[in-house]
Amino acid sequence: MKSSFILIASLALAVTVNFAAAAEPGAKxxxxxxxxxxxxxxxxxxxxxxxxxxxxxxxxxxxxxxxxxxxxxxxSLYHKLGGQPAIDAAVEAFYVKVLADNRIKHYFEDINMTKQRRKQKEFLSAAFGGPIPWAGKDMRKAHANLPGLNETHFNAVAENLQKTLEDLKIKPELIKQVMAIAASTRNDVLNRPKDSK
Ligand code: HEM
Incomplete structure (x- = not known):
């Protein structure tokens, strides 16, 4: 009786652990x-x-x-923005806006948004001077297979980012710095020559 209880308990534990791991395979x-x-x-x-x-x-x-x-x-800008919790909150709120935006939401239809949110948190954290370097794809490769991606889509993403930060009452001078960093990715995201204006 006792041993079957232990067996059931350890099975339950194994299922819980596996379920947690399955939530996002590959996550560190x-x-x-x-x-x-x-x-x-x-x-x-x-x-x-x-x-x-x-x-x-x-x-x-x-x-x-x-x-x-x-x-x-x-x-770092990362630190001034409030570190990891602030970046996490901003990225969560940002994708709520992106997924509700008819100009761009179709790009994310088949994308695993749990992973996407994690990657964006990691990318922006690194870009803002956080402690952990970005280890994912470069922005050209990441966006190379998005059909018809153009200036209008990029501007829509930037607009959503700016609005998110304004909603979170981030100081205007910090928002300006964030938007400059976002803008610096434009040619790569749109797969245009490096020096395009
Ligand atoms: C400020 C501009 C942008 C930044 C910083 C950015 C950042 C990122 C990052 C970090 C990834 C994950 C890369 C990886 O897998 O390692 C990614 C993927 C992606 N981005 Fe962007 N992005 C930007 C603009 C855009 C725009 C304008 C669109 C479309 C409207 C877009 C749509 C996507 C999609 C659909 C993926 C997933 C691609 C896939 O998994 O196949 N992004 N982006």
Missing amino acids: SAAAEINQVCPISGKPVNPKITMVYEGKTYAFAEEACRTKWRTAREN
């Missing part, structure tokens, strides 16, 4: 692992030189690297 686990390569110098880290940022521990090769990294984080 949140388990805390410390980097082995210094994000500033590229050299192996000294495990005694660390810094915790947003609950994650980062290691560095030298004290000077830690200082440089800390300063970069503190001065």
